[in-house]
Structure formats: C-alpha cells, structure tokens
Amino acid sequence: MQFLNRDFYNNNNILGYINSSMQTLINMNSTILGTKEYMLFFYIKEDFSANYFSLYNADIDLECLGFSVLQRNTRHSIEAFLDLVNLSNDPDYLTVMEHCNNRNNQYDPKYNSILHGSCNIPKKYKIATQMYNESIPIDLLTISSKTNKYTHPNVFISILNYNDYDKKLDILRNLLNANLYTLTAAYKLMLKIFNNNMTPVLTCPTCPFPSPYLKN
Numbered sequence: 001m002q003f004l005n006r007d008f009y010n011n012n013n014i015l016g017y018i019n020s021s022m023q024t025l026i027n028m029n030s031t032i033l034g035t036k037e038y039m040l041f042f043y044i045k046e047d048f049s050a051n052y053f054s055l056y057n058a059d060i061d062l063e064c065l066g067f068s069v070l071q072r073n074t075r076h077s078i079e080a081f082l083d084l085v086n087l088s089n090d091p092d093y094l095t096v097m098e099h100c101n102n103r104n105n106q107y108d109p110k111y112n113s114i115l116h117g118s119c120n121i122p123k124k125y126k127i128a129t130q131m132y133n134e135s136i137p138i139d140l141l142t143i144s145s146k147t148n149k150y151t152h153p154n155v156f157i158s159i160l161n162y163n164d165y166d167k168k169l170d171i172l173r174n175l176l177n178a179n180l181y182t183l184t185a186a187y188k189l190m191l192k193i194f195n196n197n198m199t200p201v202l203t204c205p206t207c208p209f210p211s212p213y214l215k216n
Contacts, residue, residue, distance in 0.1 A: 014180070014214070015052060018045065018187050020207050024200040025190070032194055036094065040084040041186050047077035048183045051175075060168055064160050067168075070175045071150035075121075078144045081182040082124040082136075088193055089132040096127070121145075143178045184214055 022041075025032060032038050054069045086093040098105040100119045107115065114126050121144045128134040149157055160167055191197055199210070 014184070015045075015049060017202075017207075017210055017214075018183065020202055020204070021187070021200055022190065024202060025195055028200070029194065036097075037084060037087060037190065037193055040080045040087070041190050043080040044077050044084070044182050044186045047073040047080070048179050051179055060165070060172075061162055063168055065157065066150075066160060066171050067175060068150050070172075070179075071147040074175050074178050075144050075147035075151060077179060077182045078140050078147075079121050079124065081140075081186055082121065082128055084186055084189060085128045085134055085136070086124060086132065088189055089128075089134070093127070096124075137181065139174075140178060140181070143174055187214070 022045075051070045051073050058067075083093075083097055086096070092108045092110065095105070095107040096111055096115065096119060099107040099115075107119075111127065111131075114123055114130070122141060125136065125141050128136055191199060199214075
C-alpha cells in the first residue's frame with residue numbers, strides 16, 4: 001500500500017505556522033473576525049485543512065476517483081481566493097458576491113463588461129487579472145475547470161486503475177500545488193490588508209517556523 005510521505009505532517013508544517021500567525025493578528029485586532037475578508041480566508045484555510053487531514057491515511061493503491069475530496073475542496077478554495085483578491089482591491093466587489101449568492105441583487109455596473117449578468121470562476125479570474133492587474137497563475141483556472149465534474153456525485157468520471165500511479169501522482173501534485181498557492185497567497189494578502197504587509201512576530205517557544213513557501 002502506498003501512503004504519502006509523513007514528513008509532510010511534521011510539527012513545523014505550514015498550516016501550523018499560518019494558524020499561529022493569524023491568531024497573533026486576531027489577538028492584536030479582534031475585529032478581523034467580523035470581516036468578509038477573514039471569512040474568505042477561513043474558507044481557504046478550512047479547505048486546506050480538510051485536504052491535509054483527508055490525505056493522512058490515504059491509500060494511493062485504492063484511490064480510484066481521482067481524489068474526489070481534494071477536487072471538490074480545491075475548486076471551492078480557488079473561488080474563495082479569487083473573491084478575496086477582488087474584494088481586497090475594491091469593496092464594491094461585494095456586490096458581485098451578493099449577486100452570485102442571489103441573482104436578484106444587482107452588482108455594480110463597473111463589472112458588467114466582464115460578468116454579462118452571470119458569474120463563475122473564469123469571470124472572477126478575469127476581474128482579478130484584467131480589472132485589477134493581479135498576477136495569478138493560469139493553472140488555477142485550468143484546475144478549477146477540471147474539478148467542476150466533482151462538485152456533484154458524478155458517476156461518469158473516469159475510474160483510475162490500481163496501478164495508475166503516474167496519473168494519480170500527477171493529479172495529486174497539481175491539486176496540492178493549487179492548495180499551497182491559495183493558502184499562502186491568501187495568508188500574504190491578509191497580512192497586507194490587516195498588518196501593513198508585516199509578518200507578526202511569534203514569541204512562543206513552541207511556535208512553528210515560517211515555511212519556505214512563504215518567502216517572497
């Protein structure tokens with residue numbers, strides 16, 4: 001049976017560091033908890049955590065659905081990240097989120113050239129990259145498109161064989177890269193929004209170390 005390398009779960013992992021760092025920010029400014037930006041960040045961190053723990057005892061040999069839990073959570077995380085990026089650029093983007101939640105709510109007309117009355121991940125990506133000139137890997141858009149088939153209990157997806165290791169590793173590698181990107185980029189964005197781009201100092205002796213993924 002093939003399992004993931006347990007080094008991925010060592011005590012000084014990236015999730016532990018970000019949790020400790022964000023808690024320090026919240027201790028300094030508890031109003032962060034009531035913001036839409038924090039809600040979006042929490043979604044992203046929650047998706048990462050769910051994926052992280054779902055893989056702890058994952059048996060790669062028996063995996064046949066292409067890591068369906070990761071697929072669903074990754075799509076959700078990508079959308080939350082794009083919403084966070086766009087909202088951090090313009091508070092009026094909240095009207096787009098309201099429209100996505102309830103089509104009876106009208107979004108600000110400035111977004112009409114891209115949305116054309118409907119909203120989805122590719123359009124949110126366009127808002128981020130074209131309206132706000134954000135540099136976001138196109139791979140996120142590709143992965144979000146591939147994960148769409150997992151948002152519902154789809155019995156028509158291709159089943160992976162017991163020994164399709166190359167396919168499984170390719171899927172897993174892409175999903176993990178997307179999750180690491182959305183988590184670390186969202187964390188950096190939270191620092192920009194709430195702490196003037198400054199990383200809080202963790203003073204506890206047992207705090208985890210900064211992750212190399214967080215280096216600029």
